[in-house]
Amino acid sequence: MTGGTICMKRSEDGFIPARGFLEAGMFPRPSFNDGSRLDPLDVVIDDAGTIKKLKSLRTPLSSYERQIRYSVLEFKELLDSSSIDARGWAQIATTIFHNYQLFDAFVILHGTDSLAYTCSALSFMLQNLGKPVILTGSQSPMFELQNDATDNLLGSLVIAGHFMIPEVCLFFNYKLFRGNRATKTSSTDFAAFSSPNHPPLATITSVGTDVSWPFIYRPTHINPFTIQTNLDTAHVACLRIFPGIKPEMVDGVLRVKGLRGLVLETFGAGNAPGGSDGAMTKVIQDAVRRGIVVVNVTQCMVGSVSPRYAPATALGRAGVVFGHDMTSEAALTKLSYLLALPDLSYEDVTRRMTVSLRGELTETSQILFTHPNGQLTPKLASLAALGYAIAKGDLEGVREVMRGEREWLLNEADYSGNTPLHLAATGPNIEILREFLLQGASVHLRNRDARTPLFLAAKAGNIENVLLLRKSGAHLHTIELRVAGVLRRREEEETGQISEVWELTGAPVVESNGHTPSVQSDVELASKHEEEGNGHISKAWELNGTPVLDSGQHSPMVHSDVEQVS
Numbered sequence: 001m002t003g004g005t006i007c008m009k010r011s012e013d014g015f016i017p018a019r020g021f022l023e024a025g026m027f028p029r030p031s032f033n034d035g036s037r038l039d040p041l042d043v044v045i046d047d048a049g050t051i052k053k054l055k056s057l058r059t060p061l062s063s064y065e066r067q068i069r070y071s072v073l074e075f076k077e078l079l080d081s082s083s084i085d086a087r088g089w090a091q092i093a094t095t096i097f098h099n100y101q102l103f104d105a106f107v108i109l110h111g112t113d114s115l116a117y118t119c120s121a122l123s124f125m126l127q128n129l130g131k132p133v134i135l136t137g138s139q140s141p142m143f144e145l146q147n148d149a150t151d152n153l154l155g156s157l158v159i160a161g162h163f164m165i166p167e168v169c170l171f172f173n174y175k176l177f178r179g180n181r182a183t184k185t186s187s188t189d190f191a192a193f194s195s196p197n198h199p200p201l202a203t204i205t206s207v208g209t210d211v212s213w214p215f216i217y218r219p220t221h222i223n224p225f226t227i228q229t230n231l232d233t234a235h236v237a238c239l240r241i242f243p244g245i246k247p248e249m250v251d252g253v254l255r256v257k258g259l260r261g262l263v264l265e266t267f268g269a270g271n272a273p274g275g276s277d278g279a280m281t282k283v284i285q286d287a288v289r290r291g292i293v294v295v296n297v298t299q300c301m302v303g304s305v306s307p308r309y310a311p312a313t314a315l316g317r318a319g320v321v322f323g324h325d326m327t328s329e330a331a332l333t334k335l336s337y338l339l340a341l342p343d344l345s346y347e348d349v350t351r352r353m354t355v356s357l358r359g360e361l362t363e364t365s366q367i368l369f370t371h372p373n374g375q376l377t378p379k380l381a382s383l384a385a386l387g388y389a390i391a392k393g394d395l396e397g398v399r400e401v402m403r404g405e406r407e408w409l410l411n412e413a414d415y416s417g418n419t420p421l422h423l424a425a426t427g428p429n430i431e432i433l434r435e436f437l438l439q440g441a442s443v444h445l446r447n448r449d450a451r452t453p454l455f456l457a458a459k460a461g462n463i464e465n466v467l468l469l470r471k472s473g474a475h476l477h478t479i480e481l482r483v484a485g486v487l488r489r490r491e492e493e494e495t496g497q498i499s500e501v502w503e504l505t506g507a508p509v510v511e512s513n514g515h516t517p518s519v520q521s522d523v524e525l526a527s528k529h530e531e532e533g534n535g536h537i538s539k540a541w542e543l544n545g546t547p548v549l550d551s552g553q554h555s556p557m558v559h560s561d562v563e564q565v566s
Contacts, residue, residue: 019078032154080111082111093126107160132169135170139188295335304362335353386402425456437469458507
């Protein structure tokens, strides 16, 4: 929690951020608390890896028959969002990075004034993101009788805890937007945000959550999750063109000491006054020659800049970069991000500003065709065909099945909860595994046995697949660690050698009694979670010899004791 209206209380000086949000704002409300007595969750709070145990709550059963376990970490300094800067964004990104393997999703409470800027900044700072990060806030505090805070926070938790949407998103007024596409459009309405040039990623209605899976952005590089924290916001600026603006005004901004980039908000499709002698264009062209990156975005809420009209063409010839349909918030933070990356030349920055890095702009307009009756190939038939192709190692067969159905089929699960990536993790052709990863398949989804693709690959002894999955950011889930440790010990006892495949997964070394202090309760936790959810003794875990716990235990996220669906 960073602050903002959502956690504010009345004071003599007006609304101010208040602490103890979980206890005062969420604990008393049945929608956020099913009354279970749960143990605290471990949260990393600093760069030194200091662990703090935080009280946790759990929601009642959702319409998907699942519950969401969560805790709230309050930053040391709670801000009005108008005061946030690049250091605040770095603090959020670093906190997510330190806790990335402990939680399955992250919900960030934030003020609305700069919320769109923070969403855009984080979308670039969180590189190769494989888990949901949802930012939300409210127009009225949670502690007011009439407020939008309850629905915004609950909606964020429900989506984060149920759906694998690996993006930085903004949730407000029952709609989930891509964070770098959103902008604040009202200072008073509960529908305070919109996404003018991109449809919502999900919408919550009275009958459930409708996710637009074809629009979900997924990482398509085989790299682990990393962060870039030093955004160069101190050396970029944003200037809005207006009728009658003088070239010397623009020149004054472009000659600010240390300026490296400028977002120019122009008329219509990218037009700016050139003047009879072209003085304005010359000022901008001179700045470009000095190495300043100038990005052209439209002042219009809807639409894109283009060289359709002569003034925009003149700017393009002067070296101005067309920002397509990016919001000003996205353009400014993207420019700050690129300028902070090491070893990027001026040409590299200008080129990357014109292409989509995180779904922040539309590179080209495409006509989408659908079947006349609106129906796709039946899911079960597609999944079965895909499963056979994976088992045979038939890469071309996999591509044929996936063609036209990639968006929903990638993270779809069969009767055992296995996604295509689970099947490929133990399959005979590593190129099929690579294909799924490059198309954006999630390495973090778990099957009905709570197993990740990484665990299955290791159990099958497939070192090459383990290496590829690790390179893509895969890690063992908390409840897999103890089992993995036991399997590692058994293999090492049988062979008398270190188990390379389990060592690569990060499986712990356990003692001969099967215990390791850091993870020994995780499998017991899984049993406890299942029994709390079902209301009866878990036969599977009882047969496994797992002891019964007295209370809830660590759950690695806003939602870890349940299976995610997509």
